[in-house]
Amino acid sequence: KQAAYLGKPVIYYPIHSSNTGESAPQINLIASINGYDGGTSNSYETNVDAYWIPSNTPAILNTGSGYPESIHFNKELNEWNGSEAFTDTLFEKYYKSYITNVFRFNERLTKIKARLPLSFLQEYSLADELQIGDLTYRINSITTNLQTGESSLELLNGSEAVVSSGVGSVSILISSSNSATPNTACGYTLNTTVHYTGLLGNTTQLFTDSALTTNYTGSGNYHAFPGSNYGTIDTNGYVSNYQPCPTQEPTMTTSTATNITYQSFTMNGSLDVANGTVQEKGFYYGTNPTYNDPSNTKIAEGTTSSGSYQKTISSGVSANTPYYVTAYGINQHGEGIGTTISFTTPSAPIPPTVTAEPVD
Numbered sequence: 001k002q003a004a005y006l007g008k009p010v011i012y013y014p015i016h017s018s019n020t021g022e023s024a025p026q027i028n029l030i031a032s033i034n035g036y037d038g039g040t041s042n043s044y045e046t047n048v049d050a051y052w053i054p055s056n057t058p059a060i061l062n063t064g065s066g067y068p069e070s071i072h073f074n075k076e077l078n079e080w081n082g083s084e085a086f087t088d089t090l091f092e093k094y095y096k097s098y099i100t101n102v103f104r105f106n107e108r109l110t111k112i113k114a115r116l117p118l119s120f121l122q123e124y125s126l127a128d129e130l131q132i133g134d135l136t137y138r139i140n141s142i143t144t145n146l147q148t149g150e151s152s153l154e155l156l157n158g159s160e161a162v163v164s165s166g167v168g169s170v171s172i173l174i175s176s177s178n179s180a181t182p183n184t185a186c187g188y189t190l191n192t193t194v195h196y197t198g199l200l201g202n203t204t205q206l207f208t209d210s211a212l213t214t215n216y217t218g219s220g221n222y223h224a225f226p227g228s229n230y231g232t233i234d235t236n237g238y239v240s241n242y243q244p245c246p247t248q249e250p251t252m253t254t255s256t257a258t259n260i261t262y263q264s265f266t267m268n269g270s271l272d273v274a275n276g277t278v279q280e281k282g283f284y285y286g287t288n289p290t291y292n293d294p295s296n297t298k299i300a301e302g303t304t305s306s307g308s309y310q311k312t313i314s315s316g317v318s319a320n321t322p323y324y325v326t327a328y329g330i331n332q333h334g335e336g337i338g339t340t341i342s343f344t345t346p347s348a349p350i351p352p353t354v355t356a357e358p359v360d
Helices: 090-094 096-102 118-123 182-186
Strands: 013-016 027-032 043-048 052-055 109-114 129-132 135-144 151-157 170-174 192-196 222-225 229-233 239-244 251-258 265-273 280-286 297-300 307-313 322-331 334-344
Touching: 090 096, 170 222, 182 222, 182 229, 182 265, 251 322, 265 280, 265 322, 265 334, 280 307
Parallel strands: 251 334
Antiparallel strands: 013 052, 027 043, 109 151, 129 135, 135 151, 170 192, 222 229, 229 239, 251 265, 265 307, 280 297, 280 322, 322 334
16 A cells, blocks of 8 residues: 655646536546445446636636636646637746846846945845936846945846847837937927837937837938937938937027007017927017016917917007017026017107188
8 A cells, every 4th residue: 555645735726617608518537446445346427517627727718807817837728628828927927028138139237336325225126227327227236345335236228128028129209300400409399209129329220110120211410319318310220429418498589570550569589499398488578678677578479389479569569669579488498588679669640630710
């Protein structure tokens, strides 16, 4: 007689045959075996349709609760119906992203020495990310000398480079417009989707599709990039001269006033280059040649788009008076102004003199 055997525990989802979402097949169970454990004949319990299924998936059908999870390490056939649909395996959920990225051709390990604050050392975990400048890194390891306070960091490419499938891409918006002048390029709207893999910067190649098969065709001029950056793109889609945009105010032009009368006038201006995100644009006007003198008036035009704009003043205007107008625009870097122009309103018309004559 064999000794009792205590095996390792088996983990599975117990699913009752009545809860599979489909008709359960009937099975036959052996009740006794002739000559074994006191059995005198072979007997069966037939047509059993109520039983527990030891399953490696929380559902039997791909419409059930828990689909497509599986406790298989990799994708396996479902034991019940041979389905290959349960793809959310242990490897897929917990291992694939890390292993794929470790062996990517463009994965990089960056080593940095730094003095980190005690609050960081007490709270960080390897699941955290570090931002240094405009780049994000994943933590591979941190070794700290408690006597000197110096830490040695091993960092991996950041989250923007993590592609779980190993063949995917990251998408961003850049400006379709381009310019030979960085300030002008930085003012363009981000309106074109491009794709890349790895870290965004010099030598990154941009593509028009997520499969990275068709390169973006640049002209060699500057384009605007996310995060207030700019860079040139060549005809093969490679980025160079990638750097932060100059922190400049909007570039403005003040044009000649029009429709000038003794009691109204129209101010004209242009927002030429945004140099960032414009929050307001308008005019300074008044009778003092210093545009921002307290006696002058500052009035917003009401929109923030680039190009020409105007504003008509039809109240509080004096006749035969010199006026000064200066266009302005405000972005996150400050206020930009155009040149100050001047004009003089005409004299008010003289009403006719009417003399009454006596009637004979």
